[in-house]
Amino acid sequence: MRKRHNLEPRMERCKDYLVTDPAARKGTWRQPGTGLWLEIGCGKGSFTCAVAEAKPDCSLVAIEKVPDAMILAMERASRAGLKNVCFLDYDAAGLREIFEPGELDGIYINFCDPWPKSRDAKFRLTAPAFLRIYADLLPVGGEIRFKTDNGPLFEWSVEQFLQEGWTLRELTRDLHAGGVTGILTDYERRFLGEGVPIKRLVAVRGENTLDHRAGEPPRLRNAALADARANQKEKQE
Numbered sequence: 001m002r003k004r005h006n007l008e009p010r011m012e013r014c015k016d017y018l019v020t021d022p023a024a025r026k027g028t029w030r031q032p033g034t035g036l037w038l039e040i041g042c043g044k045g046s047f048t049c050a051v052a053e054a055k056p057d058c059s060l061v062a063i064e065k066v067p068d069a070m071i072l073a074m075e076r077a078s079r080a081g082l083k084n085v086c087f088l089d090y091d092a093a094g095l096r097e098i099f100e101p102g103e104l105d106g107i108y109i110n111f112c113d114p115w116p117k118s119r120d121a122k123f124r125l126t127a128p129a130f131l132r133i134y135a136d137l138l139p140v141g142g143e144i145r146f147k148t149d150n151g152p153l154f155e156w157s158v159e160q161f162l163q164e165g166w167t168l169r170e171l172t173r174d175l176h177a178g179g180v181t182g183i184l185t186d187y188e189r190r191f192l193g194e195g196v197p198i199k200r201l202v203a204v205r206g207e208n209t210l211d212h213r214a215g216e217p218p219r220l221r222n223a224a225l226a227d228a229r230a231n232q233k234e235k236q237e
């Protein structure tokens, strides 16, 4: 991501949209009588702002760990005068610090980084450890809406969701086959222009979906062991 000029003064101008002490809001994010959705990795935020505009009865919390991208999303929200969206310079790994169990209605994950090497699988936002965090934050019936251009990541993610006890709905490997559908993200618009089929699913949290209380999944331990071995082998070569 290119370094943005004047990031600090630009952040300052959009400060009404930036939450700097998210842990203080734990348990109080929801406006009475409205829905509460989280977007992880909002990037430049055209999806974020379009969703906020389309759903005035919902509040949207958008997190992004690269402020140089997020500033564009914040400026977009400010230009549109949106009242139901806020932004956090935050990593998804810490979500349990800022939301109470069951506090969210749903989560958007769009075009997350694929981390193609198997030793990096734990960084994928659909890795079991992340799915367990999301399961903590959603009530039974709460949804994750996931889109990607990346076939291997999609197939791997389907497997993780199923193994972790999520129910999958609306699964498609070519979302726009019958014409452009739904609100596009910045990345999605680019991939669509290149003719790359977009994969999408909705994962629904059930009674038996695994959350962090289920402990570390054996697969993750095995993956960590495999990573350690691969690293060791690389060092030896």
Ligand SMILES: C[S@@+](CC[C@H](N)C(=O)[O-])C[C@H]1O[C@@H](n2cnc3c(N)ncnc32)[C@H](O)[C@@H]1O
Binding pocket: 040, 041, 042, 043, 044, 045, 063, 064, 065, 066, 069, 090, 091, 092, 093, 110, 111, 112, 113, 185, 186, 187, 188
């Ligand atoms: C490929 S971009 C997609 C951006 C946007 N969702 C879109 O579809 O246009 C992925 C974004 O997720 C952010 N991201 C990746 N891992 C994250 C994490 N653990 N927590 C918060 N943001 C993350 C990256 O910084 C990046 O901006």
